[in-house]
Amino acid sequence: xxxxxxxxxxxxxxxxxxxxxxxxxxxxxxxxxxxxxxxxxxxxxxxxxxxxxxxxxxxxxxxxxxxxxxxxxxxxxxxxxxxxxxxxxxxxxxxxxxxxxxxxxxxxxxxxxxxxxxxxxxxxxxxxxxxxxxxxxxxxxxxxxxxxxxxxxxxxxxxxxxxxxxxxxxxxxxxxxxxxxxxxxxxxxxxxxxxxxxxxxxxxxxxxxxxxxxxxxxxxxxxxxxxxxxxxxxxxxxxxxxxxxxxxxxxxxxxxxxxxxxxxxxxxxxxxxxxxxxxxxxxxxxxxxxxxxxxxxxxxxxxxxxxxxxxxxxxxxxxxxxxxxxxxxxxxxxxxxxxxxxxxxxxxxxxxxxxxxxxxxxxxxxxxxxxxxxxxxxxxxxxxxxxxxxxxxxxxxxxxxxxxxxxxxxxxxxxxxxxxxxxxxxxxxxxxxxxxxxxxxxxxxxxxxxxxxxxxxxxxxxxxxxxxxxxxxxxxxxxxxxxxxxxxxxxxxxxxxxxxxxxxxxxxxxxxxxxxxxxxxxxxxxxxxxxxxxxxxxxxxxxxxxxxxxxxxxxxxxxxxxxxxxxxxxxxxxxxxxxxxxxxxxxxxxxxxxxxxxxxxxxxxxxxxxxxxxxxxxxxxxxxxxxxxxxxxxxxxxxxxxxxxxxxxxxxxxxxxxxxxxxxxxxxxxxxxxxxxxxxxxxxxxxxxxxxxxxxxxxxxxxxxxxxxxxxxxxxxxxxxxxxxx
Numbered sequence: 001x002x003x004x005x006x007x008x009x010x011x012x013x014x015x016x017x018x019x020x021x022x023x024x025x026x027x028x029x030x031x032x033x034x035x036x037x038x039x040x041x042x043x044x045x046x047x048x049x050x051x052x053x054x055x056x057x058x059x060x061x062x063x064x065x066x067x068x069x070x071x072x073x074x075x076x077x078x079x080x081x082x083x084x085x086x087x088x089x090x091x092x093x094x095x096x097x098x099x100x101x102x103x104x105x106x107x108x109x110x111x112x113x114x115x116x117x118x119x120x121x122x123x124x125x126x127x128x129x130x131x132x133x134x135x136x137x138x139x140x141x142x143x144x145x146x147x148x149x150x151x152x153x154x155x156x157x158x159x160x161x162x163x164x165x166x167x168x169x170x171x172x173x174x175x176x177x178x179x180x181x182x183x184x185x186x187x188x189x190x191x192x193x194x195x196x197x198x199x200x201x202x203x204x205x206x207x208x209x210x211x212x213x214x215x216x217x218x219x220x221x222x223x224x225x226x227x228x229x230x231x232x233x234x235x236x237x238x239x240x241x242x243x244x245x246x247x248x249x250x251x252x253x254x255x256x257x258x259x260x261x262x263x264x265x266x267x268x269x270x271x272x273x274x275x276x277x278x279x280x281x282x283x284x285x286x287x288x289x290x291x292x293x294x295x296x297x298x299x300x301x302x303x304x305x306x307x308x309x310x311x312x313x314x315x316x317x318x319x320x321x322x323x324x325x326x327x328x329x330x331x332x333x334x335x336x337x338x339x340x341x342x343x344x345x346x347x348x349x350x351x352x353x354x355x356x357x358x359x360x361x362x363x364x365x366x367x368x369x370x371x372x373x374x375x376x377x378x379x380x381x382x383x384x385x386x387x388x389x390x391x392x393x394x395x396x397x398x399x400x401x402x403x404x405x406x407x408x409x410x411x412x413x414x415x416x417x418x419x420x421x422x423x424x425x426x427x428x429x430x431x432x433x434x435x436x437x438x439x440x441x442x443x444x445x446x447x448x449x450x451x452x453x454x455x456x457x458x459x460x461x462x463x464x465x466x467x468x469x470x471x472x473x474x475x476x477x478x479x480x481x482x483x484x485x486x487x488x489x490x491x492x493x494x495x496x497x498x499x500x501x502x503x504x505x506x507x508x509x510x511x512x513x514x515x516x517x518x519x520x521x522x523x524x525x526x527x528x529x530x531x532x533x534x535x536x537x538x539x540x541x542x543x544x545x546x547x548x549x550x551x552x553x554x555x556x557x558x559x560x561x562x563x564x565x566x567x568x569x570x571x572x573x574x575x576x577x578x579x580x581x582x583x584x585x586x587x588x589x590x591x592x593x594x595x596x597x598x599x600x601x602x603x604x605x606x607x608x609x610x611x612x613x614x615x616x617x618x619x620x621x622x623x624x625x626x627x628x629x630x631x632x633x634x635x636x637x638x639x640x641x642x643x644x645x646x647x648x649x650x651x652x653x654x655x656x657x658x659x660x661x662x663x664x665x666x667x668x669x670x671x672x673x674x675x676x677x678x679x680x681x682x683x684x685x686x687x688x689x690x691x692x693x694x695x696x697x698x699x700x701x702x703x704x705x706x707x708x709x710x711x712x713x714x715x716x717x718x719x720x721x722x723x724x725x726x
Contacts, residue, residue, distance in 0.1 A: 054151050055171070057411075057423075058131075058160050058370060059360065064514050067423065067467040067479035069095070069154040069527045069566060071582070075147040075175065079186055079723065080636075080669070081620075082682055084197065084220060086127070086140045086150065086170060091640040092618055093152045094566040094582040096125075096168075098140055099611050101692035101711050103238060103268025104296050104327055106140035110154050112562040112588030112612045113506050113531050114167025114487060115538035121554055124487045124504070124537070126157065126165035129172050130260060132302045132321040133162065135352050135378050142264055142298065145242045146184075146201045146216035148175045154566070155508045155529065156485025158463030159425030162374060162407055166485025166506045166533075174260065177203045177212035177248045183726045190680075190719025195222035197721075211249050218242045225715045226272050228286045230338055235286035236272045236711075241265040255307045264298040270329050273336050273694065273709035279647060279658050282688040282712050288333035289340050296327045314361040325350040335704045340389050342704070348382040371410035378403040384493075392444045399437040399494055406430045411465075421469040426462065429486070433457040437494025455499040461486045478513040487537065495551045497543050498599065502556060504535040521572040526565065533560035536590070538609060541600045541650060542701040557596040560609065562588035576626065581619030581638075588612050606646055606655035611692075613643035613660065629672075636667040642689075649695035656708070661689035678721040682714070689713045 052074075056066045063070055071093045083089050087106055090098040100106045109115040114124020116137055127134040144150075150172050157165040181204035188197045201216035224236035244262035251257075270292045274283045302321035309316050327348045334342035358372030384397040411425035439451040467481035489503040512527030539557040564587055570580035590607040597603055620638035627633060641662040649656050664687075667680035694709040 054149075055131075055173075056151055056153050058358065063525070064475075064477060064516060065469075067421070067469045067477075067481055067512075068157075069510065069512055069525070069529070071152045071154075071568065073150045073152075075144075075149060078144060078147055078150070080667070080678070081638075081665070082188075082667075082680060082721075084143055086142075086144065086172065089144075089150055092582070094568055094584045094616075095154050095564075095586065096152055096170075097612060097616070097642075099692055100141055101273070102271045103141055103266055103294050104138040105271070106137040107611065108137055108140060108167075109538075109609075109612065110152075110168035111508075111529060111531060111564065112560065112586055112609050113485070113508070113533055114164075115536070115609060115612070120490065120492075121537055122488050122490055122503075123164050125167040126161050126169040127172075128161065128169060130174060130302065130304070131171065131319060132300075132323070133164075133352075133354055133376065134323065135164075135376075136325070136350060138296065138325070139298070141268075142266060143218055143220050143240045143242050144172070145199060145218045145244055145262075146175050146214070148173045154527075155481070155510055156463065156465070156483040156506060158429075158485050159409060159411055159427050159465040159483070160370070162409075162427065163405065163429045163431065163461065163463070163503075164487050166487050166504070174244065174246065175201070175203070175214060175216075176258070177205075177214035177246055179205045179208055179212065181205070184724065186721060186723045188719055188721035190682075190717040192715075193223040193225055193717070195717060195719065196220070209250065211247070213248070214246045216242075216244050224269070224272075225712070226269075226274065226284050226286050228288055230287055230289060231291065233291065235288070236269045238268045239265075240267070255305075257303065257305050259301070259303045261301040262299065264296075266296040266298070268294055270294040270332050271336075271711075273692070273711055275337060275707040276710045278708060279656055279690065279693060279710070281708075281710075282690075283710070284712050287338040288336070289338055290331045290333040290343060292329070292332045294327065294329040294332075296325060298323075298325050300324060309359075312361060313363075314359050317356075317358050317360070319354070319356045321352070321354045323350075323352045334386060336699070336709055337705050337707070339705060342386060342388055344384060344386040346382065346384045349380065351379045353377045366415050368413045369410065370413075372408070374405070374407040374409070376403075376405045378405075394442050395495075396440045397437065397494055398439075399435065399491075401433065401435045401491060403431060403433040403488075405488075419471045421467075421471075423465070423467045423469075425465040427464075429459070429461045429463070431457070431459045431461075431488050433488065433490070435491040435494075435499070437491075439494050451494070453494045453499055455491055457489050457491075457500055457502075459486075459488060459503055461503075461505075475518060476513070476515045478511070480511045482507070482509050484508075489537075490554065492553050493551050496553045498553055498555060501537060501554055502535060504533065504537045504556065506531050506533040508532075522570070524567075524569045526567045528565045529563060531560070531562040531588075533562060535595075536560045539596060539604075541596075541602065542698060543600070553600075555596065555599050557590070558593040559591050560588060561591045562586060564588075576624040577621070578623075579619070579621045581617065583617035584615065586612065586614055586616075602650065603652040605649060605651045605653055608646040608655070610648050611645050613645045615641075615643035615660070617641050631670075631672045634667075634669040634671070636665075636669065638665045639663065640665070647690075647693035647695055648698070650697040650701060651695055652697075656693070656695045658690045658693055661687050661713075663687055663689075674725050676721075676723045678723070679719075680721060681716060681718045683716045686716045 087098045090096040095111045154168045157169040161169045185200040199218035203214035221239040226235035228235040246260045249257045300323035305318040329346045334344045354376040356374045381400045407429045409427035414422045441448040465483035469479045471477045486505045510529040514525040516523045535556045564585045568582040618640040624634045643660040647656040664684040669678040692711045696706040700706040
């Protein structure tokens with residue numbers, strides 16, 4: 001009770017401050033990855049400021065110089081806001097929308113483009129870890145450990161980042177070792193669901209200037225807020241353990257080899273939907289007759305070699321990586337209800353190997369270029385054993401895919417004067433994909449003939465980008481750009497009547513401006529955009545399955561038009577007070593859904609895109625009160641909001657909409673020297689909202705007991721966090 005009273009008092013104080021409380025960044029964010037060799041990471045400008053250095057164009061530049069709508073969120077901000085995954089960080093990023101209905105499932109889009117509603121579809125928003133491509137969206141739920149910053153680039157980024165970035169790119173950048181000996185740690189506990197987070201890292205030199213290492217480990221667990229009374233257990237627990245390490249080796253001046261390895265253990269729940277009566281029934285009771293747990297193991301290693309080639313005034317970079325994911329769901333309730341109708345057991349594995357080489361060259365005082373080659377090999381394997389209990393039917397499905405991608409890319413930068421820049425880029429991608437699958441069905445002791453279905457896809461795509469930048473002063477710039485993005489096609493399950501679907505693409509037209517005041521107390525960036533989005537893959541349907549039953553089918557659903565505006569600002573009214581936030585308006589609508597109807601024979605009840613709000617935003621404030629010496633208290637208050645969204649629905653006449661919501665978060669942080677103690681509350685006002693929702697038509701078409709299904713968002717958490725940095 002005292003803790004709640006303290007939090008309520010702090011919130012009242014923060015909201016009573018003039019023009020209170022809304023910030024997106026920490027007071028002392030980390031330096032970027034451009035820290036010079038052998039030097040410790042030092043304090044950088046606050047996230048949201050246009051002075052922060054990023055590598056959005058594979059070069060070290062300030063946000064003010066990048067003709068891209070981009071947001072950078074520092075690692076310190078993530079910690080202080082209680083953000084533990086990329087999915088949670090989406091609340092601080094204009095245009096980025098991520099929802100999830102399971103530990104290994106996340107659905108992501110930027111500006112309504114690149115929507116991914118199932119994990120088998122290639123991502124339409126590229127996810128990169130230290131510049132290394134991740135081919136699935138499940139990482140968006142994974143723990144963020146020892147992060148320097150997250151860069152979110154909006155609009156197609158195919159020129160430098162490749163296919164599957166038609167909506168944009170998310171680049172997660174970890175902290176790098178240096179000559180400075182450093183130790184960091186955080187420990188937090190919050191209730192009422194016993195949420196525990198612990199992480200620590202240590203970094204330092206083995207041989208000064210030559211060899212440095214960094215090691216980090218983390219643990220996270222929570223009971224969640226959903227309950228299964230049928231089994232007498234929590235329905236959505238989550239537990240992760242993470243370990244990563246980085247070695248930086250500089251044998252001679254300017255030649256640097258960086259090697260990073262990681263291992264993540266993730267245990268959670270698989271689609272813990274509650275049966276609800278409508279989008280205002282916020283039931284937290286899950287009626288599964290199985291635990292429906294899922295376990296994932298992620299591991300990987302990557303290396304980066306950087307070396308100057310002085311003879312041609314160039315910098316050469318070579319990257320290679322190997323990433324692996326193994327998943328198992330030993331017993332899942334496939335009918336989402338208390339009756340023992342359908343159960344499934346699934347396993348899957350994903351292996352990805354990539355290599356990239358690029359050359360950054362100063363051609364003259366006005367011309368420079370960035371060119372490169374890229375290759376990746378992606379293989380998957382999955383098994384699904386589904387049992388229909390009343391029919392004594394068992395179906396075993398095996399599916400394996402292989403994909404090879406080859407790419408060549410280049411960008412020419414022309415600066416005819418310090419005020420102007422023209423950048424013209426082009427990327428060519430060739431992709432070969434193949435799938436092999438079989439379905440074996442048995443009814444009691446009778447085994448039916450095995451059905452084998454194989455398929456292949458090829459694509460050759462060109463993705464151009466043109467941007468023109470005008471720096472009016474050292475504080476103000478404007479830019480205009482046009483770019484094309486592409487996402488590769490894919491395969492449905494071997495039981496589906498439609499085995500393949502083709503990729504989708506988008507042309508994006510954008511105008512933006514960025515400003516930083518001379519005294520650096522105010523920064524503002526804004527843009528308007530228009531997307532012409534073709535062969536949209538964002539919808540799926542239910543169809544008869546080979547050998548009996550039904551199967552989910554992904555397909556090209558038509559064309560989409562989306563346009564809107566984004567605004568992001570930071571202001572410091574006084575030295576110790578920071579206010580910042582962002583707002584997005586997005587009008588994304590299907591303009592032609594006839595391809596969906598032609599394949600399914602069904603109509604859509606709305607031209608809205610699933611889970612895409614028209615409005616979203618956040619606003620935060622941090623006010624620091626000096627107490628003398630190194631001691632201080634920071635009062636934090638913030639709101640994150642999302643507008644009305646279309647639920648997942650196959651209803652042909654009546655759309656189901658989820659209500660918008662606004663969540664209030666607050667904290668009081670006491671700092672003394674390298675130590676800090678924070679008391680915090682997330683979703684302080686206990687607002688109910690849906691993370692995911694499926695209207696009952698889907699179950700009706702599957703022949704299952706029909707009900708709407710929903711996953712309710714997290715309730716209020718109140719807790720304490722301890723941190724140190726030496």
